[in-house]
Amino acid sequence: MQKVALDQTAKKYWSEYFKEYGKQWVRDIPRRIKRAATRHLQASVLTGEFAPLAGDVSADGSLSIEAAFTGQVDDQDAKILITATFNNEGKLNEFICNRIS
Numbered sequence: 001m002q003k004v005a006l007d008q009t010a011k012k013y014w015s016e017y018f019k020e021y022g023k024q025w026v027r028d029i030p031r032r033i034k035r036a037a038t039r040h041l042q043a044s045v046l047t048g049e050f051a052p053l054a055g056d057v058s059a060d061g062s063l064s065i066e067a068a069f070t071g072q073v074d075d076q077d078a079k080i081l082i083t084a085t086f087n088n089e090g091k092l093n094e095f096i097c098n099r100i101s
Helices: 008-018 020-026 032-041
Strands: 046-057 063-073 076-086 092-099
Touching: 008 020, 032 046, 032 063, 032 076, 032 092, 046 076
Parallel strands: none
Antiparallel strands: 046 063, 063 076, 076 092
């Protein structure tokens, strides 16, 4: 998985400069997505990259994320679409994993 550090100053800059578009670029995907995908797919090894596609923070503070995974599941090429929802405390409420190849 590729990790890139982004400080709060940079997040604020992009969010204010590009508004909603900028917020899409700097949003965080919780690390629990990879663990949940590994568990759901019953995989021993999950290598690749998760890319955010869409996200929404509700008025109650809950977070909905749609992401795509491209990589390998147990040494086999895979593409997966993921939908996950987290409550306002960051607890994973729902996880839907659809393998498309």
